[in-house]
Amino acid sequence: MTKGIFEGLKVADFTWAAAGPIATKQLADNGATVVKIESFRHPDSIRLGGPFIDDKPGINRSGFFADFHSSKLGIGVDMNHAEALEIIRPLIEWADIVAESFRPGIMKKWGLDYDSLRKINPRIIMLSSSLYGADGPWSQHPGYGAQGAALAGIQHMTGWPDMPPAVPKGAYSDSVSPRYALAALTAALIHREKTGEGQYVEMSQIEATAQLVAPQLLDLQVTGTEAQRAGNFKPGAILHGVYPCAGEERWITLECEDETQWEALAALLNDAEGLNAARAQGRDALDSRVAQLTAPVDAFELMKACRAAGVPAGVAYKGSDLLEDPILEARDHFWPLHHEEMGTLKYNGPAYRHNKTPAKLRSASPRLGEHTDQVLTEILGFTADDLASFRDRGLLQ
Amino acid sequence: MSKDTVNSGGALQGVRVLEVSSLSGAVCGRVLADLGAEVIKLEPPGGEKARFDAPLIPTANGEESASWLAYNFGKKSVVAELDSDAGVADFACLAKTADIIVTDFQRLSLADMDRLEAIARKANPAVIWTEILPFGRGHEYEDMPATDTTLQALGGHLYLNGEVDRPPVRVGLPVGLIQAGAEASNAALMAYYHALRTGEGQRVDVSVQEVVIWTLLNTTMAWQILSLNEMRGGAIRKERANRFYTRLVWPCQDGYVVFGPVGGGGGSARMKSYAALLKWMAEEGVTDEILTRHDWNGDGQFAIPQEDYDAVTEVIKGFIETKTSGDLIARAVRDRILMAPINSIKDIHENVQFRDRGLFKPLHDEARGLDIELPANWVRMSETGLAEMSPAPAVGADTDALLADVSKVKEAS
Numbered sequence: 001m002t003k004g005i006f007e008g009l010k011v012a013d014f015t016w017a018a019a020g021p022i023a024t025k026q027l028a029d030n031g032a033t034v035v036k037i038e039s040f041r042h043p044d045s046i047r048l049g050g051p052f053i054d055d056k057p058g059i060n061r062s063g064f065f066a067d068f069h070s071s072k073l074g075i076g077v078d079m080n081h082a083e084a085l086e087i088i089r090p091l092i093e094w095a096d097i098v099a100e101s102f103r104p105g106i107m108k109k110w111g112l113d114y115d116s117l118r119k120i121n122p123r124i125i126m127l128s129s130s131l132y133g134a135d136g137p138w139s140q141h142p143g144y145g146a147q148g149a150a151l152a153g154i155q156h157m158t159g160w161p162d163m164p165p166a167v168p169k170g171a172y173s174d175s176v177s178p179r180y181a182l183a184a185l186t187a188a189l190i191h192r193e194k195t196g197e198g199q200y201v202e203m204s205q206i207e208a209t210a211q212l213v214a215p216q217l218l219d220l221q222v223t224g225t226e227a228q229r230a231g232n233f234k235p236g237a238i239l240h241g242v243y244p245c246a247g248e249e250r251w252i253t254l255e256c257e258d259e260t261q262w263e264a265l266a267a268l269l270n271d272a273e274g275l276n277a278a279r280a281q282g283r284d285a286l287d288s289r290v291a292q293l294t295a296p297v298d299a300f301e302l303m304k305a306c307r308a309a310g311v312p313a314g315v316a317y318k319g320s321d322l323l324e325d326p327i328l329e330a331r332d333h334f335w336p337l338h339h340e341e342m343g344t345l346k347y348n349g350p351a352y353r354h355n356k357t358p359a360k361l362r363s364a365s366p367r368l369g370e371h372t373d374q375v376l377t378e379i380l381g382f383t384a385d386d387l388a389s390f391r392d393r394g395l396l397q
Numbered sequence: 398m399s400k401d402t403v404n405s406g407g408a409l410q411g412v413r414v415l416e417v418s419s420l421s422g423a424v425c426g427r428v429l430a431d432l433g434a435e436v437i438k439l440e441p442p443g444g445e446k447a448r449f450d451a452p453l454i455p456t457a458n459g460e461e462s463a464s465w466l467a468y469n470f471g472k473k474s475v476v477a478e479l480d481s482d483a484g485v486a487d488f489a490c491l492a493k494t495a496d497i498i499v500t501d502f503q504r505l506s507l508a509d510m511d512r513l514e515a516i517a518r519k520a521n522p523a524v525i526w527t528e529i530l531p532f533g534r535g536h537e538y539e540d541m542p543a544t545d546t547t548l549q550a551l552g553g554h555l556y557l558n559g560e561v562d563r564p565p566v567r568v569g570l571p572v573g574l575i576q577a578g579a580e581a582s583n584a585a586l587m588a589y590y591h592a593l594r595t596g597e598g599q600r601v602d603v604s605v606q607e608v609v610i611w612t613l614l615n616t617t618m619a620w621q622i623l624s625l626n627e628m629r630g631g632a633i634r635k636e637r638a639n640r641f642y643t644r645l646v647w648p649c650q651d652g653y654v655v656f657g658p659v660g661g662g663g664g665s666a667r668m669k670s671y672a673a674l675l676k677w678m679a680e681e682g683v684t685d686e687i688l689t690r691h692d693w694n695g696d697g698q699f700a701i702p703q704e705d706y707d708a709v710t711e712v713i714k715g716f717i718e719t720k721t722s723g724d725l726i727a728r729a730v731r732d733r734i735l736m737a738p739i740n741s742i743k744d745i746h747e748n749v750q751f752r753d754r755g756l757f758k759p760l761h762d763e764a765r766g767l768d769i770e771l772p773a774n775w776v777r778m779s780e781t782g783l784a785e786m787s788p789a790p791a792v793g794a795d796t797d798a799l800l801a802d803v804s805k806v807k808e809a810s
Binding site: 005006018022026030042045049050051052053055057063064066067114132133134135136137138139140141142143144146147148149150151152153154155156157158159160163164165166167168169170171172174175176179180181182183184186187188189190191193194197198199200201202203204206207208210211212213214215216217218219220221222223225226227229230231232234235236240241242243244249251252253255307310311312313314315316317318319320321322323325326327328330331333334342345346348349350351352353354355356357 | 407408409412424427428429432433451452454455456462463464466467468532533534535536537538541542543544546547548549550551552553554555556557558559560563564565566567568569570572575576577579580581582583584586587588589590591593594597598599600601602603604605606607608610611612613614615616617618619620621622623624625626627628629630631632634639645646648653654655657665666669670696699729730733735736737738739740741742743744745746748749750751753754756767769770771772774775776777778779780781
């Protein structure tokens with residue numbers, strides 16, 4: 001049995017919502033011991049976001065929460081209790097990494113800002129990830145990834161030119177930021193491995209997400225041209241669009257970048273004459289001709305034929321399609337994990353594979369406070385009497 | 398901690414990266430270069446194709462790709478023909494000195510990846526070979542053709558975007574490829590961390606499809622738990638796994654803001670945000686019974702009828718339409734209302750938060766006649782700063798110097 005890359009790494013994880021937990025999930029799935037600290041009076045808010053098992057909201061019933069918390073341990077502490085540091089301080093002494101994603105200032109309020117942490121544990125690496133960043137005029141403004149996507153240009157670039165911006169699904173900046181956060185965090189670990197020096201890593205979701213529009217920012221400065229959303233139009237392509245297929249809400253993307261692909265598609269759709277005539281009339285005529293031809297066709301059959309003919313094509317997968325996709329199955333993308341209240345669900349595994357040290361999703365998400373006793377006794381060395389005292393004083397549930 | 402304590406030299410100082418790339422591999426190299434690695438691009442004579450990717454901008458060299466320049470500043474360039482014996486020999490020499498090699502499917506075929514990885518591995522068993530592929534390695538689909546848009550589709554994101562009365566619409570940026578590049582950077586660094594501690598090198602592959610799946614957040618759970626396939630929406634959509642529609646994009650006097658006042662899941666921030674909005678509306682004489690008919694962000698939000706969501710939306714919309722984006726955001730920041738402007742590219746360049754944080758760093762590119770700013774300052778690290786800005790390389794700018802260096806190594810070994 002190979003060991004995970006981060007086996008032995010110890011993480012005190014104060015992150016909540018999406019961006020932070022997605023980043024620490026990678027550490028956990030690669031072998032790190034990640035202890036998620038939740039304030040049981042104010043649990044992670046995505047525990048309150050659906051989908052809920054049996055469609056009944058409940059603190060341990062959210063699939064949204066579950067997917068970001070594989071392989072983690074969870075403890076519930078009243079972080080606002082005046083004596084919370086009795087539990088948290090030993091955790092900081094134990095940890096290699098402290099990660100958090102609160103509004104800037106919260107960790108300081110608890111006596112857990114970087115300057116305080118390094119006094120407790122000089123080798124500590126602290127990751128702070130927030131929506132806007134730790135300073136600046138908006139640092140205290142609350143927000144979620146949909147706001148992040150709006151600020152970083154993703155929404156402006158999505159949708160039809162004659163319509164308001166279309167909000168892309170999801171808290172989009174929450175999906176960008178973990179990739180950059182992990183790169184910086186792992187670089188900090190590498191630096192510590194070489195020099196023994198810990199450090200503070202501070203990130204903003206919107207700054208990470210703005211990396212996606214760096215070319216457009218450069219274009220604007222040099223030419224004055226401001227990129228705009230353009231539906232599914234792609235400059236330079238002969239054909240680039242999303243077309244209806246047979247069945248309810250079935251769509252396929254088709255692309256022809258060159259004449260070879262164009263001729264292959266025209267032959268496949270069995271309408272070279274009509275398609276060439278439509279192409280001569282312009283983009284709208286071409287899109288509507290292609291749509292007429294694809295409308296009665298099965299999307300998956302058409303994709304298969306296009307792939308064989310070398311024409312880029314992709315069915316617009318629904319959630320159900322992803323769970324049945326033969327590629328993802330061959331890739332072992334989904335990990336079935338059992339949870340006491342939620343039963344067995346397929347969790348999303350990572351997008352990368354290390355051929356010598358593969359990631360492994362070891363357990364389902366923790367219920368709120370599920371591992372409190374285990375972590376406090378086995379990791380932190382507290383006694384049963386200590387735990388009773390913590391409970392008497394309201395530090396633990 | 399003071400900002401003055403930052404030492405020179407990045408966290409990856411001394412790490413050497415070879416990059417055989419188009420867009421996604423270059424984004425991976427970008428992140429590693431920012432963190433202090435020395436990134437050497439291997440290009441064919443005349444330069445890699447991505448130098449001519451849209452959008453093109455005029456420079457002293459003629460037209461060059463804005464995308465290529467933005468993701469390749471501060472790197473080195475060596476010309477090596479990877480299908481010639483001499484080029485392969487140069488590649489092997491460089492691979493011997495490298496820690497990480499990065500490539501992607503738009504630049505190399507699978508057969509070339511296998512061939513070059515074997516050469517690199519022989520020269521340097523501890524090297525991290527990093528490859529970005531549409532669907533990853535190790536199965537019968539590894540060699541299927543794909544593009545960013547097909548991968549937005551097959552990753553499940555395309556289906557969820559756009560107006561209900563039009564086809565699904567893509568994000569109008571190559572987000573799958575760019576995000577895959579960023580993902581490859583962290584996956585490569587994990588492997589390098591492992592190699593540093595154990596001496597064991599390995600291959601890392603990244604699937605763009607899986608990268609896109611990770612932008613969905615709860616879609617695959619919604620299907621498993623509720624047998625619910627979410628429907629796309631534009632300005633109005635079903636947020637999270639809701640069964641009801643709410644408005645998320647709101648027209649104001651001079652643009653749009655994004656705002657989820659009601660029904661978007663729990664959390665005290667949502668409740669406080671809504672209360673702050675109502676207070677503002679009341680100050681300006683806008684009141685309506687519908688505004689307080691339900692606990693719009695409380696436990697019962699999932700049971701509120703759609704027509705009530707529609708009704709409360711009309712009242713809020715009427716209020717927001719009377720304001721400018723600037724008025725809205727000033728008040729939102731002051732009172733913690735969960736609202737943001739939908740920034741255009743120019744808005745991003747001028748945004749006060751980005752400016753105040755120093756996201757943009759100036760780059761003077763003498764050879765191209767460019768004085769520009771790039772959003773390069775994406776992380777603050779207290780002990781290891783990000784790399785200094787320097788221009789993107791001319792084709793083969795470093796061929797002689799680097800190959801002379803490695804041939805010395807070769808002779809000495």
